[in-house]
Amino acid sequence: MTELTGIKGVLIDLGGVVYSGDTPIAGAAEALARLNEAGLPYRFLTNTTSQPISGILAKLNKLGIEAERGDLFTPSLAARSYLETHDLAPHFLVAPALMEDFEGIAPGGSEAVVIGDARDGFTYDSLTDAFRRILDGAAFVALASNRSYVGSDGRPCLDVGAFVAALQYATRTDPVVLGKPSADFFHLAAADMELEPAEVVMIGDDYEFDALAAIEAGLSAIYVRSGKAPPEETDAGGASPTAIRDDLAAAVEHILTGK
Known part of the structure; x- marks a missing residue:
């Protein structure tokens, strides 16, 4: 693992990071508020394909998390294009x-x-x-x-x-x-914030398709333990996340303070 440097934007997975099933993960809403206060842009980058964008937005709003269509990057958007x-x-x-x-x-x-x-x-x-x-x-x-x-x-x-x-x-x-782990998917989301991949960090609970895929695409990555357990063995060729934290709140703390 290495230090986070030059981060100007954040990509955030949803399931296992912001919520688990229909339950918000403790501290997630407050963590997003901290990013807003710090003026650090973020996008929700999700592989969810079981419901449309409107359904995802409705779920976030129900959980007390304000989000608009432009805050989301989903495979259906990439597929349509x-x-x-x-x-x-x-x-x-x-x-x-x-x-x-x-x-x-x-x-x-x-x-x-x-x-x-x-x-x-x-x-x-x-x-x-x-x-x-x-x-x-x-x-x-x-x-x-x-x-x-x-x-x-x-x-x-x-x-x-x-x-x-x-x-x-x-x-x-x-x-x-067209979704994660495609490098193009990460790059499109970074470009939407007018940032280069190296200026963006991905926060996700999937060790392989969030963390390692982001690293492969040229981003930084924080793996959080609030969702899926990491595989016991990976064929990652020595790759690893930039950092590992318990949840979104701890990941945002690390981004903003280095702790």
């Missing part, structure tokens, strides 16, 4: 609620399978349909590739990455991943 830029017609395997983020999207010329956290939508039939479309030439777009998330009961749940990996294995096709 990618689909339109590449003239792709999406076939969605996502949660029905997420379709709100794709309303009015321009029809594309060639097909793309877009997979997110479909939860109960992951059936043999739906996965086989996606498998056949990719075999027939459809582009393969994943909104995230996380292995797990912490459910409302506090226990780990299977995340979309397992289903992305299944399709990748079966089709022998690598997906375009």
